[in-house]
Amino acid sequence: MRKCRFAPGGIYHIYNRGVDKREVFISESDYIRFLCSLYRFNDIAPTSNLHRIAYDVRGLTSNISDKPDKRKRLVNILYYALRPNHFHMTLQELIEKGIEKFMQKIGTGYTMYFNKKNKRSGALFQGTFKAIAIESERYLMEISRYIHLNPLKNIEPEFREKGVENIDKAKDFLLHYKWSSFLDYVSIKNFPLLINNEIHKGYFKDASQHKDFVFEGLFEVKPRTCKGIL
Structure with missing residues (x-):
């Protein structure tokens, strides 16, 4: 499905799911492992043995931040959200x-970890990751909202098709969901070192404006620009 061509400076919506729609994040340690990998694999240099690193929330937010960032990054991570059987970035x-x-680093590294932990073999993700080029500011903002709302499917699987049943409950859920970049964009420190928000700053004057923009999506049904995506 990956039809777009990548180019330095280009921005892309990347996503993939577990093979046969299986869960790829089963425990909190799985989420932490994947997020740590997003940081440590984002480097031109070869990555050290991740099996020797302690994977916990404190390690991700403090141990990394206490050291100078000497990475030569491959990408900027603008937005992300992890759900039990897939991810968006x-x-x-x-x-x-x-x-x-x-x-390639993420797919190989996380699959090796997951398979060893769960005593399984073979592919974990459903083929090659999917990619869509983001070619306008408007689409970038829509994707930011789409990704940050996506975890709501955990409690309201059909909210995009049928609407949100309880707006207040939905807002509260999103403001407490750790496995997304949303919290860092609304001034709730979560995993700020993972993201680069310089592009994002040009579209919203402050965190409150972005939060309002995302929450406006709770009143929409079937966002036109994002149909057909996980």
Whole structure:
């Protein structure tokens, strides 16, 4: 399905799901492992043995931030959301083939970890990751909202088709969902080192404006620009 061509400076919506729609994030440690990998694999240099690193929330937010960032990054991570059987990211390519190298590292590294932990073998994700080029500011903003609302499907699977049943409950859920970049964009420190928000700053004057923009999507049904995506 990946029809777009990557180019340095380009921005892309990247997503993939578990093979046969299986869950790929089963425990909190799985989410933490994947998020740590997003940071450590985002480097031109070979990655050290991740099995020797402690994977917990404190390690992701403090151990990394206490050290100078010497990485030469492959991509900028603008937005992300993880759900039990799939993930979404918005990436900006920084070097030639940066996205492909980054996603190859992520796919191989996380699959090896997951298979070893769960005593399984074979592919974990459903083929090659999917990618859509983001070619307008409007589409970038729509994708930011789409990704940040996506975890709501955990409690309201058909909210896009049928509307949100309880707006207040939906807002509260999203404001407490750790496995998304949404919290860092609304000034709730979560995993700020994962994202680069410089492009985002040009569209919203403050965190409150972005939060309002995302929550406006709770009143929409079937967002026209994002049909057919996970």
